[in-house]
Amino acid sequence: xxxxxxxxxxxxxxxxxxxxxxxxxxxxxxxxxxxxxxxxxxxxxxxxxxxxxxxxxxxxxxxxxxxxxxxxxxxxxxxxxxxxxxxxxxxxxxxxxxxxxxxxxxxxxxxxxxxxxxxxxxxxxxxxxxxxxxxxxxxxxxxxxxxxxxxxxxxxxxxxxxxxxxxxxxxxxxxxxxxxxxxxxxxxxxxxxxxxxxxxxxxxxxxxxxx
Amino acid sequence: xxxxxxxxxxxxxxxxxxxxxxxxxxxxxxxxxxxxxxxxxxxxxxxxxxxxxxxxxxxxxxxxxxxxxxxxxxxxxxxxxxxxxxxxxxxxxxxxxxxxxxxxxxxxxxxxxxxxxxxxxxxxxxxxxxxxxxxxxxxxxxxxxxxxxxxxxxxxxxxxxxxxxxxxxxxxxxxxxxxxxxxxxxxxxxxxxxxxxxxxxxxxxxxxxxx
Numbered sequence: 001x002x003x004x005x006x007x008x009x010x011x012x013x014x015x016x017x018x019x020x021x022x023x024x025x026x027x028x029x030x031x032x033x034x035x036x037x038x039x040x041x042x043x044x045x046x047x048x049x050x051x052x053x054x055x056x057x058x059x060x061x062x063x064x065x066x067x068x069x070x071x072x073x074x075x076x077x078x079x080x081x082x083x084x085x086x087x088x089x090x091x092x093x094x095x096x097x098x099x100x101x102x103x104x105x106x107x108x109x110x111x112x113x114x115x116x117x118x119x120x121x122x123x124x125x126x127x128x129x130x131x132x133x134x135x136x137x138x139x140x141x142x143x144x145x146x147x148x149x150x151x152x153x154x155x156x157x158x159x160x161x162x163x164x165x166x167x168x169x170x171x172x173x174x175x176x177x178x179x180x181x182x183x184x185x186x187x188x189x190x191x192x193x194x195x196x197x198x199x200x201x202x203x204x205x206x207x208x209x210x211x
Numbered sequence: 212x213x214x215x216x217x218x219x220x221x222x223x224x225x226x227x228x229x230x231x232x233x234x235x236x237x238x239x240x241x242x243x244x245x246x247x248x249x250x251x252x253x254x255x256x257x258x259x260x261x262x263x264x265x266x267x268x269x270x271x272x273x274x275x276x277x278x279x280x281x282x283x284x285x286x287x288x289x290x291x292x293x294x295x296x297x298x299x300x301x302x303x304x305x306x307x308x309x310x311x312x313x314x315x316x317x318x319x320x321x322x323x324x325x326x327x328x329x330x331x332x333x334x335x336x337x338x339x340x341x342x343x344x345x346x347x348x349x350x351x352x353x354x355x356x357x358x359x360x361x362x363x364x365x366x367x368x369x370x371x372x373x374x375x376x377x378x379x380x381x382x383x384x385x386x387x388x389x390x391x392x393x394x395x396x397x398x399x400x401x402x403x404x405x406x407x408x409x410x411x412x413x414x415x416x417x418x419x420x421x422x
Contacts, residue, residue: 079418207290
């Protein structure tokens, strides 16, 4: 498998490559040298060559990378070519913003259910779905077998909910809470969105005049 | 200055230390060894010692770190002890969720203004503010001199808006759009929130059974 040769740190950088390549595609640019891509992404050309050489065959000396091919290949490695069903737990302001604004399909997911425990939210629309009562979670998971849960609940609710979801077959979490799911479940795939951490870094930068 | 001795990569990790130390404080734990903290944070004890030794004096051999002192010191280095005024541009679902859910003050910011161009949004409440028409941005910035802008607008609007904001004295951006502000303004502090990137990483993990 080609993927096995790609290190975790390269994988972590791939979404950023994908984003920049997508912008170049939008501008109808078809080829770019490692040096030009490096300037754009503010990394070194040697880092780019090292990262993208894992893929093999897309860069030719003196000719540059074929943007369309590299974009598609990175998308395939990130799994965007297969669709995984996801459910959203918690459709408050943040959950609704995420449900409505994200292009899930482009990133290999399909939002198939949305759940909340508030009577004011249950029955409302989220993206193309109707929010269901959290009491129907078990029945829904047994029938539809979603693999991923998007946790947009208060952090205090995250421990119990993640336990329940894992028991119902959830294998991965997009976690907007500050609860550390992997602490008790090291075998579950988790990506945490820690908005606090990025704001904290901005605090440091702005107060120390760092860019 | 102590800060000058701290590398960019350590600074990048500090918010995560701050978060874990905050959780320990909540549990009324006052001391922790580098080994215990390493287990909790899933890094090596030597990484922790290396990172936190920059601060000097908080860890004593065989005695562990003083959690309260380390927490406060990291908070000070991240600049949480001085307050910077911030304005929000774009109060759609995402902007409203961010305005209402974030504890700005704890992270060294104060939200002093919120702006939108939609007649349906102008005049509504966001956190403790009333959303102003974007036409009043210039007048507001001249009077209140905010230093930071939180960009929650569509990516297509980000280029023009960031130009305008920089001309009005904005020095830093918490950027929820996919527009790369630093491309034209390398001297501005920017933290990007790329939700797509974290969802892309989850796609890779879940489809390759990586944790």
